[in-house]
Amino acid sequence: MRWDNGPAHFRAYAFLVPSHEDHSEPADRSQRTLKSRRLARSRMTQPLATVSSVSQPAESTFAAAQVAAGDVSVRFGDLLAVERASLAVGAGEFVALVGPSGCGKSTLLSAIAGLVDPAEGDIWILGQPETNRLGRTALMPQRDALLPWRTVLDNAILGVEVAGGDRCAARERARDLLPRFGLDGFGDSYPGELSGGMRQRAAFLRTVLTDRETLLLDEPFGALDALTRRSMQEWLLGLWEELGRTILMVTHDVEEALLLADRVAVMTARPGRVKLVERVDLPRPRHSDMIADPAFVTQKSRLLAALRDEVAPMLGGIR
Numbered sequence: 238m239r240w241d242n243g244p245a246h247f248r249a250y251a252f253l254v255p256s257h258e259d260h261s262e263p264a265d266r267s268q269r270t271l272k273s274r275r276l277a278r279s280r281m282t283q284p285l286a287t288v289s290s291v292s293q294p295a296e297s298t299f300a301a302a303q304v305a306a307g308d309v310s311v312r313f314g315d316l317l318a319v320e321r322a323s324l325a326v327g328a329g330e331f332v333a334l335v336g337p338s339g340c341g342k343s344t345l346l347s348a349i350a351g352l353v354d355p356a357e358g359d360i361w362i363l364g365q366p367e368t369n370r371l372g373r374t375a376l377m378p379q380r381d382a383l384l385p386w387r388t389v390l391d392n393a394i395l396g397v398e399v400a401g402g403d404r405c406a407a408r409e410r411a412r413d414l415l416p417r418f419g420l421d422g423f424g425d426s427y428p429g430e431l432s433g434g435m436r437q438r439a440a441f442l443r444t445v446l447t448d449r450e451t452l453l454l455d456e457p458f459g460a461l462d463a464l465t466r467r468s469m470q471e472w473l474l475g476l477w478e479e480l481g482r483t484i485l486m487v488t489h490d491v492e493e494a495l496l497l498a499d500r501v502a503v504m505t506a507r508p509g510r511v512k513l514v515e516r517v518d519l520p521r522p523r524h525s526d527m528i529a530d531p532a533f534v535t536q537k538s539r540l541l542a543a544l545r546d547e548v549a550p551m552l553g554g555i556r
Contacts, residue, residue: 299361303328303483304349304374304451307366309358310508311344318344320508321358326451331477331484333494335540336504337547342487343379345509346453349485350376362451375449379456381440383428389415389439390424396447411446417479418442419472434465438472445480454486458493467525470496474523491540495533496523501540506547513543
């Protein structure tokens with residue numbers, strides 16, 4: 238098949254490869270009520286804290302998490318990309334990860350997904366430290382990675398197909414989901430015929446169809462214009478509430494992080510560490526008008542100050 242065109246090409250789509258072990262999630266996700274999701278988030282949420290007073294999560298926190306990184310360091314040769322980063326994400330929680338460019342945000346996401354191995358520390362999944370992580374979570378990379386010779390439907394089922402699943406059943410399921418993903422009538426279209434927002438929704442559909450409980454989103458809206466990005470943010474909020482999945486999302490946009498997430502984690506400049514984790518106390522459901530709310534503005538200022546402290550040394554002290 239054309240997507241399997243040699244080892245180098247296949248590695249580019251390794252994020253789609255499901256685990257061959259049985260790590261089944263509960264069959265009926267609707268049983269997770271809003272009350273239980275809030276309880277899970279409250280167990281995982283650290284109180285508001287200053288940069289200097291944030292402590293590392295205890296091992297008991299990792300054991301209660303859906304996914305977690307415990308004192309994780311990642312090296313690429315002599316380059317230390319991530320240094321002793323710790324972060325725990327509860328079941329049904331939405332956590333945003335922000336930090337300066339090149340600080341290791343995407344690297345930490347790749348370590349959780351199993352695409353790279355930590356030099357030190359552990360990745361925890363469902364309360365257990367795991368070394369065989371590939372396919373335990375679903376990763377949506379920065380670029381949509383849609384194959385140009387495949388239609389929207391055929392791109393959406395790629396993960397199922399790689400796993401050896403039922404192609405026809407996957408196509409039917411994907412077709413049923415097209416309207417919810419804003420792609421009704423475009424199932425037989427090719428990526429080159431889609432707008433940027435539609436391509437991202439197609440990539441997100443591919444991610445959801447892997448049926449992983451935890452979704453790792455790497456700057457999913459970074460390449461979109463401001464209006465499309467805002468529309469996609471509100472769409473994602475509605476979809477997250479509907480699906481009840483756990484989400485860890487990398488973003489450079491502090492407003493986006495506050496609008497979407499239950500908590501926002503800030504990383505230092507490289508080598509990246511998690512220096513601050515702040516709870517977002519805005520009520521749900523969220524909407525874009527909240528960016529003018531005084532509480533939103535206050536938290537945004539605090540997070541931006543934490544980021545400026547990291548960026549300033551990289552710019553020769555300019556603030």
